[in-house]
Amino acid sequence: MTNILVIKEQIIKYYARFEIYITPVLKFLVMLISLIAINANVGYMTKLKNPAIVLIIALLSSFLPVNVMIVLAALVIVAHMYALSMSCAAVVGLVFLIMFVLYFRFTPKEAIAVLITPICFVLKIPYLVPLAMGFLGGPLSCISVACGTIAFYIMHNVKKSSEQMGGGEGVENALTGFRYVIDTIIKDRTMILLTIAFCITIVVVYLIRRLRVNYSWYIALGFGAVVNILVILIGAVSTDADVSAIGVIFGTIISAGLVLVLQFFIHNLDYSRTEYVQFEDDEYYYYVKAIPKISMEAPQNKVRRINPQQTPLASRRNHSIDDE
């Protein structure tokens, strides 16, 4: 255990020191993976599949704010849809617009959750996201996770029925294409079920983790996992959604395991980073680089007794005095 703790401290120390370089690299990787996944699933516009363009967008993202990354990813998806058919691009664009209206109003800081959710879907561990966001975020994280989930299912559904969506030219065809796209995208039961289940899981995990009881984190994780499985299974049975029971159960258990690892790194930890600030007073200009100190000690609970009690040693001494 001590070894793992030491490794954890080392990682955190390095992160704190090289935060300036690590964050852009991580952003680059997230955007690169997102773009590759988008191209693999709905890459209808061949120009955007050019590796050079993918690299340029990913490199740009490494120093752009995360929210701009989301807008870029959404634009890439809409462009691909446009190559497939006009009506498809219109529907997807409008659905994205609705999501952005909600998202930018309430949780503009959780951009990374929106990007990570579809990636986790591609990696087949989508249940990691609601469990983790219950710990990292608050009840409003529902919105960002829901946006990510819906974005993934839009791509998934378009890929599944791209032939019918392609449609021909002409107003008549465009209209039927439009209806078809809306039907396949918005009326997907699995998408609606998973979105609702994820929101419930996030709220349950959040509420339990905030309770002032020992091990609230572990209780929250266990409860969240059970609630996630139950809601999805019951929902799947009652709505005929296309979900495999074994996949849900094992996926949730694996995700819970991953959250345990994650929890080890985030619990009770202030990820303060190296800061560069400048200010001045009457005599000096200050250019300060503030590096956070990281303590090796685990936080300990001190028990303060209000009524003074005899220590066992003292009482034994009293006994021996009595004996004499």
Place this chain on the structure above:
Amino acid sequence: MLNSEKIRLMTRMASFDEVEGKKDLAVNGYFRGDYISLQVLKSAIYGTIGFAVVLALYVLYNLETFLSDFYKMDLMAFAKDWLTKYVIVLLIYLLISYFVYAFRFSRSKRRIRAYQQQLKKLHQIYEEENERRR
């Protein structure tokens, strides 16, 4: 002479200024009621845009029926129906945003209060320095 306590305090304040401070100080310029009503108004605009998009999707979806039955339709009933939906959705949306922004206001007030404490302390340090110089 460099005063390390002062530098530490100023560093902490400067780093607050850079990130949360900017927003918090902007929030601090409002009375509670003003801030919340402004944010709720913004939410109303965003919500209206969102609802308009949904309505547009609905109309496009049923465009054929609209085109063929336009003169047979009861337009007043249609408008009334969607207006009630709009009002209900918007009310729920505004209620949620009221709670969210009331919470955010009190949170940033709390941070500002801590910042003001630090300011007071800094002022004290300055006074002490001046005393010493005399």
